Amino acid sequence: MAKTFFVTGTDTDAGKTRVACGLLAAAKAQGFSTAAVKPVASGCEATAAGLRNSDALALHEQCTLSLVYEQVNPIALAPAIAPHIAAAQAGRVLSVDRLAGLCRGVMMSRADLTIIEGAGGWRVPLNPSENLSDLARLLELPVILVVGMKLGCINHALLTYEALVRDGIRVAGWVANQIQPDMAVYAENLATLKARLPAPLLGEVPHLAHPSAEAVAGHLDLAPLALAG
Template identity: 50%
Template sequence: MLSERTPRWFVTGTDTGVGKTFISAALLHALATRHARVVGMKPVAAGLVLREGRMVSEDVLQLRAASTVQVPADLDNPVALPDPLSPHLAARRAQRPVQVAELVSAFEALCTHADAVLVEGAGGWRVPLNDSETLADLARALKAPVVMVVGMRLGCLNHALLTAEAVRADGLTLAGWVANVIDPDMACLDENIQTLQARLGAPLLGVVPWQPQPDAAAIQLALPQVAP
């Protein structure tokens, strides 16, 4: 049975390319002020690059850099797929089936090394893992409060409100959200943030301005809520 003793959060986004990894790294730095052993987990990484003679995910490298302990690679990134595609398509192409149960097992083992775990999804809330399961099913299996990264650009209001609705419909808590400015020229930025504050019904953990050279360690974010 899944242990619920280790605090955990699941980071999702309103879309792909909204800065989930960057915000996850910033949250790990924030969590490290309260917990000694903080670890980021990327259950499924699709899209690998060659680094020091090994094929790895750049997202995973960023999470490891922000974590306070090192763990076996098959725990913080149990599934690494070569092609930058939706996980179910990348898995199919690699002939490497992915199941929620396998990812939960890796999470359970990871918890023995950590005082707090931050799990980063891929893409948005309903991204498929296989023919029948999605990343939302993983978050539900982990019973993890959700942190939503909103990429602040035209169209984000609809994406954010629908994602929040889906998270709650799946029985999970929206523990907080981060406004990450990915369009430096977005019109009515403050008004859009105010609209989301009024409608999302969850704490705003921070507004992250657009940066040409992002530095996760320099970002100040509030800590997300824990499970009720």
């Protein structure tokens, strides 16, 4: 059965792409087909082929379906700033309806696992009246929350979870991603999150010297996502 999940984070640089690629790599290792979409990406570099985003390229690499880059990252913006500001500077207008159509185009390929990765945290503006979170709501997607393990992560995680629930979103699971190798009282923070987040813990990703998708996959559990169901 084809499953699609929206991956969001507690903040920018929480490790959404690292975890998303790990999930895709884990699915590939189990023989599942995979696809991914990074509908909006800012911080893109100019190349001979056009604007390219490193996160979107990493996701593209983990897709077993034959997708062109523009399907994985349809909206590429050069400045590494908030998407709605980058779009305004480029004279472009972002809308949830358009992004939903672009995502549905990939979802119609019906990979066993499709990951749609957000930008920044949960409540990222697209335009004066819409947020990227509205995309997950419109597509009625369950969300995987990536918690960047650092000082303040408990507050960020709990507030994000509250916002997800308030938006009517089903949280399929969460991942603890250790972005600081020497985080103080890591175990105690993790224990608090386990006690306070009523969703399955899909894995703990330690701080890795070489965080390849395959290395991250080894720390993730796909079972709660019921891909084989």
